[in-house]
Amino acid sequence: MEFKEYQTKSRETALYPNRDNNFIYPTLGLSGEAGEVAEKIKKVLRDKGGIIDEATKIEIQKELGDVLWYVAQIATELGLDLDQIALKNIEKLFSRKDRGVLQGNGDNR
Numbered sequence: 001m002e003f004k005e006y007q008t009k010s011r012e013t014a015l016y017p018n019r020d021n022n023f024i025y026p027t028l029g030l031s032g033e034a035g036e037v038a039e040k041i042k043k044v045l046r047d048k049g050g051i052i053d054e055a056t057k058i059e060i061q062k063e064l065g066d067v068l069w070y071v072a073q074i075a076t077e078l079g080l081d082l083d084q085i086a087l088k089n090i091e092k093l094f095s096r097k098d099r100g101v102l103q104g105n106g107d108n109r
Contacts, residue, residue, distance in 0.1 A: 003082035007072045014073050026073035033066040 016025045040060050044052050052060070075082050096102045101109045 007082045010072045023077040026070045030070035037063045
């Protein structure tokens with residue numbers, strides 16, 4: 001599935017207050033879902049000696065899907081295209097790689 005298709009299809013399931021004029025709701029949801037991913041990873045360290053089993057991978061995959069859903073909704077609320085977001089991100093990362101500045105600090109390196 002392409003990002004554009006995902007963005008369009010996922011929007012059909014976006015039922016939240018003031019949809020189409022509310023970037024705050026999906027932003028808060030993204031924070032929560034990212035926290036759930038982190039929580040599952042934390043428990044791998046605490047309870048499983050840092051080893052991720054297949055069941056945990058499946059649970060993390062579900063949470064990452066929720067993260068993606070919220071990213072898609074934020075993008076849609078702001079009139080942004082996920083394909084373009086992905087493309088611009090890859091361009092930025094390869095530019096940093098080519099200039100030897102993948103590591104370091106600052107958004108504009």
